[in-house]
Amino acid sequence: xxxxxxxxxxxxxxxxxxxxxxxxxxxxxxxxxxxxxxxxxxxxxxxxxxxxxxxxxxxxxxxxxxxxxxxxxxxxxxxxxxxxxxxxxxxxxxxxxxxxxxxxxxxxxxxxxxxxxxxxxxxxxxxxxxxxxxxxxxxxxxxxxxxxxxxxxxxxxxxxxxxxxxxxxxxxxxxxxxxxxxxx
Numbered sequence: 001x002x003x004x005x006x007x008x009x010x011x012x013x014x015x016x017x018x019x020x021x022x023x024x025x026x027x028x029x030x031x032x033x034x035x036x037x038x039x040x041x042x043x044x045x046x047x048x049x050x051x052x053x054x055x056x057x058x059x060x061x062x063x064x065x066x067x068x069x070x071x072x073x074x075x076x077x078x079x080x081x082x083x084x085x086x087x088x089x090x091x092x093x094x095x096x097x098x099x100x101x102x103x104x105x106x107x108x109x110x111x112x113x114x115x116x117x118x119x120x121x122x123x124x125x126x127x128x129x130x131x132x133x134x135x136x137x138x139x140x141x142x143x144x145x146x147x148x149x150x151x152x153x154x155x156x157x158x159x160x161x162x163x164x165x166x167x168x169x170x171x172x173x174x175x176x177x178x179x180x181x182x183x184x
Contacts, residue, residue, distance in 0.1 A: 017118065020085065022126050025074035027067060029084075033074050034060050036087045036113040044148045066091050075130040077114070077123045086114035088127040090134055093144070107135035109145035112152065124152075128159050 025033060034056050041047055041055065066072030072091035076084050093108035109131050114123045135143040145161065147153050153163065 017121050017123075019080040020077050020118075020123060020126075021080075022075050022077050022130050024130075025067075025076050025087065025089075027064060029074070029076055029087075030060055030064060032076060032084045033063060033087055033089065033111065036084070037111045039115075040111060040113040040148060063089060063091070073131075073134050074111070075127050077118075077127055085118045086123045086127055088112040088124070088131050090131040090143070106140055107131075107138065107143040109135075109143060112145075112148075124155055125159060128155070132159070 037059055038052055038056055041052060047055075063072055063074070067074070072089060074087055074089035077086035078084055088109060089111045090107050090109045092105045095104050095106060097104050109128070112124055112127065114127075132143055145156065147156055157163065
């Protein structure tokens with residue numbers, strides 16, 4: 001038995017969850033997608049305001065270009081009053097050719113975010129289902145994602161994703177490596 005869903009004490013939030021709709025984003029939704037992505041990164045770790053602002057500008061231009069080209073889409077969860085409470089995106093990511101791989105581009109899910117009062121209520125699952133549906137419609141053999149935090153891994157496993165390994169090394173702003181002590 002897994003952890004219990006968070007208790008929702010706000011009656012208005014309870015009512016809103018029943019009427020949440022998931023819809024495909026348009027270019028006019030870019031401010032929402034950028035805002036949700038920023039909130040996601042704020043939740044993940046310590047980024048400076050300057051880095052977040054630079055990331056916002058870069059992401060907006062990048063996702064816009066991909067959406068216009070039909071190489072990306074996003075879905076937004078909205079309340080009946082059209083308040084965006086969650087979103088996620090998927091784009092075609094280029095991978096290096098590998099034996100047995102028929103294509104070198106696969107859908108990759110990014111920027112999953114749900115506003116705090118609505119978490120644990122199935123909103124992210126519904127967004128994820130739409131993103132995976134988009135990937136399935138392209139007849140790709142796999143869809144990938146990189147979970148930003150350990151907390152979301154349960155959501156992805158429950159939805160059918162298998163955990164893999166991705167290692168990374170920060171090349172800038174890294175703390176110095178500890179020096180080995182000489183044994184001489």
